[in-house]
Structures are given as structure tokens and as C-alpha cells.
Amino acid sequence: MIRHHPDDALLMALAADRLARGPAVVTAAHVERCAHCRARLGELDAVGGALLEDAEPAVLAPEALARTLARIDSSGPIDGRGDGQADRSAADAAPVRSRDAASPRVPALSRAEMRFLASLPAGMAWPRSLRSSTPTPWRWLGPGMRWSRVTLADDRAANVFLLRIAAGKSLPAHTHDGIELTQVLHGSFHDGRERFDVGDFDEADGSVHHQPIVEPGGECICLASVEGRVAFDGRIAQMLGSLVGM
Amino acid sequence: MDIARRVIAPAPAAAGAPRLTVVTPQRGRGAMPTSEELNDLVRAVATNGDRQAFAVLFKHFAPRVVTYLVRGGTPAASAEELAQEAMVVLWRKAASFDPARAGVSTWVFTIARNLRIDRHRRGGDADLAGDSAEAELDSHADPAASPDEELDARQREQRVRAAVRKLSPEQARVLHLSYFAESPHAEIARELCIPLGTVKSRIRLAMINLRRLIDATEP
Numbered sequence: 343m344i345r346h347h348p349d350d351a352l353l354m355a356l357a358a359d360r361l362a363r364g365p366a367v368v369t370a371a372h373v374e375r376c377a378h379c380r381a382r383l384g385e386l387d388a389v390g391g392a393l394l395e396d397a398e399p400a401v402l403a404p405e406a407l408a409r410t411l412a413r414i415d416s417s418g419p420i421d422g423r424g425d426g427q428a429d430r431s432a433a434d435a436a437p438v439r440s441r442d443a444a445s446p447r448v449p450a451l452s453r454a455e456m457r458f459l460a461s462l463p464a465g466m467a468w469p470r471s472l473r474s475s476t477p478t479p480w481r482w483l484g485p486g487m488r489w490s491r492v493t494l495a496d497d498r499a500a501n502v503f504l505l506r507i508a509a510g511k512s513l514p515a516h517t518h519d520g521i522e523l524t525q526v527l528h529g530s531f532h533d534g535r536e537r538f539d540v541g542d543f544d545e546a547d548g549s550v551h552h553q554p555i556v557e558p559g560g561e562c563i564c565l566a567s568v569e570g571r572v573a574f575d576g577r578i579a580q581m582l583g584s585l586v587g588m
Numbered sequence: 589m590d591i592a593r594r595v596i597a598p599a600p601a602a603a604g605a606p607r608l609t610v611v612t613p614q615r616g617r618g619a620m621p622t623s624e625e626l627n628d629l630v631r632a633v634a635t636n637g638d639r640q641a642f643a644v645l646f647k648h649f650a651p652r653v654v655t656y657l658v659r660g661g662t663p664a665a666s667a668e669e670l671a672q673e674a675m676v677v678l679w680r681k682a683a684s685f686d687p688a689r690a691g692v693s694t695w696v697f698t699i700a701r702n703l704r705i706d707r708h709r710r711g712g713d714a715d716l717a718g719d720s721a722e723a724e725l726d727s728h729a730d731p732a733a734s735p736d737e738e739l740d741a742r743q744r745e746q747r748v749r750a751a752v753r754k755l756s757p758e759q760a761r762v763l764h765l766s767y768f769a770e771s772p773h774a775e776i777a778r779e780l781c782i783p784l785g786t787v788k789s790r791i792r793l794a795m796i797n798l799r800r801l802i803d804a805t806e807p
Contacts, residue, residue: 349792349795350795350796350798350799351788351791351792351795354766354791354795355766357701357767358701358766358767358772359701359704359705360766360772384689384690384694384744385744385747385748385802387690387694387697387698388690388691388694388744388745388748388749389748389752389763389767389798390694390697390698390701390767391690391691391692391693391694391695391696391697391745392693392745392748392749392752393697393752393763393764393767393768394649394652394653394656394693394696394697394700395620395652395693397652397655397656397659397768398652398655399651399652399654399655400651400652400654400655400658400667401651402650402651402654402668402671403668406646406650406668406671406672407643407646407647407650409672410646410650410672410675410676411639411642413672413673413676414676414679414680417676417680496709497709
């Protein structure tokens with residue numbers, strides 16, 4: 343049961359293409375496994391459709407239609423009539439969001455990626471929004487704490503990472519200047535305000551000062567995107583923070 | 589009505605036949621096709637490769653997609669090129685369009701948006717654009733849609749449209765700029781004469797109100 347969802351302003355930003363790539367993949371990771379938010383996002387896409395209908399039409403070059411028809415004629419057979427190439431490249435792309443879980447075409451994984459995926463707990467779903475992203479191997483962050491930096495193919499500077507925290511352990515208390523988005527991929531944590539289970543989403547801005555503690559039942563893996571600097575309390579925590587590159 | 593009748597009439601040409609003559613729709617200037625007519629046009633493209641139906645869709649959507657892209661900061665020449673690309677995707681994916689999942693306008697909006705995302709990511713390489721637009725459309729045909737998602741698209745689009753119309757002029761402007769402007773926050777601040785720091789809460793308020801209106805018109 344998912345209880346924590348992105349708010350409408352954040353989903354609208356996804357629908358309107360206003361999110362940087364980091365926040366977009368974390369939000370998309372939530373939407374892809376939350377039917378409630380897929381329906382809401384569908385409504386916000388429909389807002390885009392309504393605004394498009396109302397838009398003042400631009401004046402096109404007189405030959406625009408003829409050129410488009412010429413492109414259609416030169417672009418090969420229509421989808422569903424044996425043009426497999428288009429489908430394959432679609433699977434390689436990291437779409438804003440995609441629900442084609444059933445698609446049998448998965449891009450070839452490197453050995454390092456396979457090793458990483460094998461290191462995940464059994465039953466943990468790897469977000470499709472990370473399909474073309476590359477996680478580093480797990481790195482030590484502290485006792486019971488590991489992390490992996492996730493490099494997005496289309497925005498290498500995006501600050502996206504995975505945190506893997508053992509049962510009962512906590513992350514150092516911290517605040518941040520920018521927005522921190524978190525999607526729980528496995529296990530659950532409690533941040534002193536509320537409990538977050540697998541599938542739950544959290545958005546925290548600079549006004550939130552929190553110290554997530556992983557619930558005793560088992561380890562927790564979260565996908566997070568941070569904009570702005572993260573400030574940890576205490577010297578050791580600050581050192582850890584600088585290791586993470588936060 | 590005229591469009592619908594004309595489209596349902598048997599299409600003379602097969603998909604591959606090069607026939608570039610365009611028949612101007614017999615309707616009053618400025619009249620908008622209804623969502624049912626748009627669905628019929630897409631179906632005619634999907635089943636018969638109907639170029640007249642495609643031409644009507646093109647005349648309706650391509651100029652609006654160009655407006656959307658240009659307002660968002662795409663240079664006019666690339667915007668027109670990208671709008672053509674969006675219409676090519678519409679042609680190619682017409683068969684996977686499912687009117688139970690979204691309206692045609694919403695579908696075209698997502699195609700154009702995703703093409704723009706691709707273009708930004710790939711640094712303007714036209715040959716590579718279109719991947720996520722196509723992936724998005726593939727997702728339309730996802731057979732594993734949950735009952736929630738099966739909610740009749742027509743109802744949903746009507747509710748959303750009615751809700752957008754009921755927003756105050758100021759909140760409607762906030763919404764429009766959020767989707768269309770090149771720098772929404774700066775433009776909202778300028779148009780509403782409010783400090784940049786308060787734009788976020790204005791957007792949030794507009795979204796809360798929009799949600800309230802959408803849910804209030806739930807059947």
C-alpha cells in the first residue's frame with residue numbers, strides 16, 4: 343500500500359517537462375509503480391492537451407504538409423508491419439515515463455551492470471526510469487551504510503544516487519538547500535515524522551531537518567535526487583557527506 | 589460533422605500511394621473538430637492510411653505544436669521541423685492509439701513534449717529524436733493497464749477541460765505559463781507582478797485548486 347505520493351505541482355512539472363533529469367527519473371520511478379499517480383499524471387497530460395487545443399495556431403510554411411508526407415513516404419513501413427528497429431531504439435531510450443514493462447526487449451547490459459543488478463535483494467524491482475543509467479558499485483559510507491552514484495546517460499551532472507542502509511541503522515541528520523526527492527525501492531524507513539515503505543515517495547525541501555532510520559525488519563534501498571547542497575550535522579557526518587559528494 | 593462524414597467514407601488510396609492533394613475541410617473558419625471527430629481521423633489514418641484524414645489532423649495540430657514549441661524556446665525553424673516529426677510519429681503510431689486511454693490532443697501533446705525532451709538530450713540530432721515519443725506511445729498500448737487507468741478517457745478529458753476553464757484568469761495564466769513558457773517562474777513573476785520567491789507557492793495553489801475542480805466534476 344503506497345501512502346506517500348508526489349504532489350500535483352511535482353507531477354505537473356513532470357507532465358509539462360519542467361523537471362531536471364535527476365528529479366524526473368526519481369519521480370518517474372514512483373509513477374511507474376503507482377497506479378494512482380499514473381491516473382493523476384494522465385490528467386495532467388490532459389491539461390497539456392487542453393492547453394494545446396487552446397493555443398493560437400502558428401503560420402506554417404505552405405509546403406509543410408507536403409514535406410511531412412514526403413518524410414512519411416521515405417520513413418519506411420508503419421509500426422506493427424515489421425519495423426522492429428524503431429521499437430528497439432524506443433526500448434533503449436529512457437522515456438520520461440513508460441509503462442511497457444511487458445516489453446521483451448531489454449537493452450544489453452554490461453557485465454558491471456549485471457553484477458550490480460545481481461547485488462540487489464531478491465524481489466526488488468529495478469526502476470525502468472533508470473534503464474539507460476549506470477550505477478557505480480556499492481561503496482562504503484559508514485557502518486551498515488552503502489551508496490552508489492547513478493550516472494544518467496542524458497545528464498551526467500545530475501546528482502542521483504542509491505542509498506542502501508542496514509536494518510536499524512540511520513543516516514546522519516541533515517538538511518538541504520534544495521529539494522531532495524526519495525523513492526523507496528526496497529524495505530522501509532522512518533524519518534521521525536512518518537514511515538515510508540517500498541513504493542513510497544518523499545519530497546523534502548530546506549525546511550525539513552530529518553534523520554531517516556531504517557525499520558528493524560530488513561535493509562532499505564532508496565533512490566534519491568538532490569538539488570543544492572546537503573548539510574549534515576556534526577563533523578563526522580560532514581565528512582561522510584563530502585565522501586558522498588553531497 | 590463534415591469531417592467525420594468525410595473520414596468515415598471509404599478511403600480511396602492505400603497507405604503507400606503518393607497522393608498529395610489536400611482537401612480543405614468544409615467547415616466554418618475557426619471551428620474546432622470535436623474529440624470524436626479527432627478519434628475518427630486517427631482511426632482512418634491507422635486503418636486506411638487515409639491522407640486526407642491526416643491532412644486534417646496536420647492542419648489542426650501542426651500549427652499549434654509549433655506555437656507550443658516556439659513559446660517554450662525552440663527556434664522557429666526547428667520548431668516547424670519538430671512539429672513535422674511529431675506528425676510523422678502520429679502517422680506511424682496511429683494504429684497503437686487507444687481512445688480509451690487518452691484524447692488525441694493529449695496524445696499529440698505528449699508526442700511533441702517527448703520529442704522536445706529527446707532533442708534537448710541529444711543536442712539537436714534530428715536523426716535520433718523520437719525515441720521516447722515512440723516509447724510513450726508504446727505505453728499507450730500496454731495491455732496490463734490497471735482498472736484505475738481504464739477510466740474512460742473522454743470523461744477524464746472533459747473533466748480536466750472543464751476544470752481548466754473554471755480556474756480564475758490568474759490561475760489559468762499560471763497554468764498556461766507552467767506548460768508553455770520558456771522560463772515559467774520568471775514569466776509568472778513578471779506577469780503577475782509578484783516576487784520570484786513566491787511563484788512556487790502560486791503554482792502550488794493553482795494546482796490545489798485545479799485538483800479540487802477536477803475532483804468536484806467527478807461523475
